[in-house]
Structure formats: C-alpha cells, structure tokens
Amino acid sequence: MMTPFCYFVGLDVHRKSISYCVKRPDGSIVREGRIEAQRPALDSWALGLKEPWCGGLEATICSHWIYEHLKPYAACLQMAAPAKLKAIAAAKRKNDRLDARVLADLLRCDMFPSCYVAPAEYQLLRRQLRERAFLVRTEVMFKNKIAGLLIESGVPYETRLLHGKRYFAELLQQRAALIDEIRPLLAFNRTQVEGLREMDRLIVKQLLQHPLLRERVARLQIIAGVGEITSLTWAVETGQPERFPNEAHAISYCGLCAAQCESAGVQKRGPISKQRNRFLQTTLIEAAHFAVQHNQQLRAVYEAAQQKGHRQRAILEVARRLVRYLLAVDRQYFAAASMAAA
Known part of the structure; x- marks a missing residue:
C-alpha cells in the first residue's frame, strides 16, 4: 500500500x-x-x-x-x-x-499505539481542575495538621466544628493557656487553609463560567445526584464524548472495571484496573456514594447489586450506571450543538 x-x-x-x-x-x-x-x-x-x-x-x-x-x-x-x-x-x-x-x-509499519490527545483548550481546563484537586488535598493536609497539634497538646475540641472560622477563633481564646506555645503554628496552618479554600472557590467559579463548559455542565447537572465538581470533572477529563465508541469503553477509561485476562477458554478477573483516568475514577466513586442518597433509580441499582455481593461492588455498579447517564446526556448536548451549528 x-x-x-x-x-x-x-x-x-x-x-x-x-x-x-x-x-x-x-x-x-x-x-x-x-x-x-x-x-x-x-x-x-x-x-x-x-x-x-x-x-x-x-x-x-x-x-x-x-x-x-x-x-x-x-x-x-x-x-x-x-x-x-x-x-x-x-x-x-x-x-x-x-x-x-x-x-x-x-x-x-503502522503499528504506532496512538492515544487520544485532548484539544488545546481542554488541556488548559484540565490543568486548572487538576490544580484544584491538588489544592483540596493540600487543604486536607493542613486541616489534619491543625487537629494533630491540638491532640498532641491535649486540647479537647469538637471535630465537626473545628475548621469553622468562628469556632476556631473561640477555641484559641478559651484554651489560650494550653495552646500558647503552638499558637504561631496553628495560625500559620489556619491561614493556609483559608487561602487554599479561597483559591479553590476561584478556580471552580472560573471553570463554571467558561464558554466551553457553562452550558454543558448545567446540562449534566440535570441528573439527580450529580453536582458541580462531578460534572466539571467529567466534562474536562473526557473532552469530547465521541472519543468513546461505546459505554464499555467509557467505563474502562474511568477505571470502573477489571482488566480482562483470558487464556484457553478460562477467564480471570482481578481488581479494578490501574490503567485509567484516576481523577475520574476517584470523583465518580465519591459521586456514587452521594448519588445513592439523592437518586431513586441509582438507589434501586445499589440495593439490587448489594443483594448479590459486597456493598463496595454495589457502589461500583452505581458508578458505572452514572457513567452511562453522563455519557448519554453529553452525547445529546453535542448532537444538539452540532445541529444548531449546521
């Protein structure tokens, strides 16, 4: 040829x-x-x-x-x-x-294992959203450090309220004698938490207002149990839904299925594959836990799967169903957009 x-x-x-x-x-x-x-x-x-x-x-x-x-x-x-x-x-x-x-x-030799490359505009959005995920992890690290310093000093506190602005200020006043030596460390960690939280809000606000994402994210949120972060992560990490030939391909990309190993007619299944988009995997599993409480259809899927096996497998089944919903809504949005452009 x-x-x-x-x-x-x-x-x-x-x-x-x-x-x-x-x-x-x-x-x-x-x-x-x-x-x-x-x-x-x-x-x-x-x-x-x-x-x-x-x-x-x-x-x-x-x-x-x-x-x-x-x-x-x-x-x-x-x-x-x-x-x-x-x-x-x-x-x-x-x-x-x-x-x-x-x-x-x-x-x-036409044997090059090419992969999908997101358009440049989606790469920039993906970089911003992944930076936001890093900021959230760092914020949690500083919160844990604050709690650790208080525990080491024997200062009792209310776990649920610790990171609230008013409660934290009152705690510093009421336990001044116990935390006098660690006050600079607590103040530094608290400043970092507030700065990271503000940057997190700014990034999410900018992404929600972006022309490529504004209408698309709003359309994805019509699914009960899907919020801003889940819809943003799906839109930014997948890029364009036509890259997936079918639902199974999308589920595999999200890391919600095991790798297939078959030889001589014998199939072996292991844990969920490590070859995946880890940002989508984490977000969808967290979203599945939340969606079970707010979506009756997904709740029914969870209960039916739980009767067959472990509850974590049931959550995975909910996450897979969530991928199908997101992909279907996304395809409808892009189909309508292409018809409007034509």
Whole structure:
C-alpha cells in the first residue's frame, strides 16, 4: 500500500532536549540527531523537512506543548500511550537515539499505539481542575495538621466544628493557656487553609463560567445526584464524548472495571484496573456514594447489586450506571450543538 508520507519521524521527548530520527518508508535513515526542547529550535528544525511527514512521540509531562507546536508543520502527528510501548520498554539496548528509531519504525509499519490527545483548550481546563484537586488535598493536609497539634497538646475540641472560622477563633481564646506555645503554628496552618479554600472557590467559579463548559455542565447537572465538581470533572477529563465508541469503553477509561485476562477458554478477573483516568475514577466513586442518597433509580441499582455481593461492588455498579447517564446526556448536548451549528 502506498503511503502519502515521504518521511516518518520518531521523537524521543525530554524536558531539555528531543532526540529525533527521520526515516523513509523503506526504513532507510534520512537523518537523526538531537535538538533543544525550545520553540525556536523546533521551528527551525521543522522548516527543514520540506516533504510531507508523519511524526510520533511518547506521552510525557512535557509532550503536549511540543505536540501542539509541531502539529501545524506535520501532515500527521500522533502521541503514543507509554503503557503500550513494549518495544521500547523491553529493549535490551535502550538510549534516546534508539528510542527515536523505534518510534519511527512503529509509524512506518503502522503499528504506532496512538492515544487520544485532548484539544488545546481542554488541556488548559484540565490543568486548572487538576490544580484544584491538588489544592483540596493540600487543604486536607493542613486541616489534619491543625487537629494533630491540638491532640498532641491535649486540647479537647469538637471535630465537626473545628475548621469553622468562628469556632476556631473561640477555641484559641478559651484554651489560650494550653495552646500558647503552638499558637504561631496553628495560625500559620489556619491561614493556609483559608487561602487554599479561597483559591479553590476561584478556580471552580472560573471553570463554571467558561464558554466551553457553562452550558454543558448545567446540562449534566440535570441528573439527580450529580453536582458541580462531578460534572466539571467529567466534562474536562473526557473532552469530547465521541472519543468513546461505546459505554464499555467509557467505563474502562474511568477505571470502573477489571482488566480482562483470558487464556484457553478460562477467564480471570482481578481488581479494578490501574490503567485509567484516576481523577475520574476517584470523583465518580465519591459521586456514587452521594448519588445513592439523592437518586431513586441509582438507589434501586445499589440495593439490587448489594443483594448479590459486597456493598463496595454495589457502589461500583452505581458508578458505572452514572457513567452511562453522563455519557448519554453529553452525547445529546453535542448532537444538539452540532445541529444548531449546521
């Protein structure tokens, strides 16, 4: 079969440098080398490729901006899922030059394990929402530190009210003699909690008002038990629902099913897979616990599943049903938007 590309380019990406290998369809090397991972260097390098070329790079923390920068220059640019690059991970000889060659060969032989790359606008939104998740974890850490300092000093407190502004101020006044030595530490931790909480609210407010998310998130919240954070996480992490060919694919991406292991007609099932979007997995399981209390249909699903087995498996079944609901509503929204645009 004839290929429309004159060159196949493998890019082994690192923070400071990029190793590349340019091959023809017959496998012969045109050139290879290393360039700096900077935009001017990428521009001058890409302009040197005069013929149509297909490029491939591995998904890393620094791959996305390189992908977006080189995309206008390439006839085709793909990003590979690291978990599927066995050809590189299992090699006896491994260095940047050989890795770039392997990536070029995988492209040339049409065996490159490409993965979904979210549009640039969704990548920015995803970065903001994941920063918000980090802030929440950090806020919990400081709250636990406040409680730990009080416990170490033998200061009794009401757990449910401890992190309220009024109760915390009253506690400092009433127990002044006991907490005098740790007062600066308590004040510092409290300041961090308030600052993180304010930043959390600001990020959520900005995301809810974003043109790409405002109407979409409002539509997702018509599902009883689905709130702002669940709908935001679904919209930002999935990007576009057409990337999922079916519901099972979406459930697998969310990490709500076990990996399949079948051989000689014998099937083995283990725990839920580690190959997943961990942000969606955590959010959906938390949302399932909440939705059971506010959605009668999901409550019925939970009770029916609980009769068959463990309650945690029942929560997983609720989370899977929640994915089906979210995907159905999302598809309806995008279908209506495309019809309106037409």
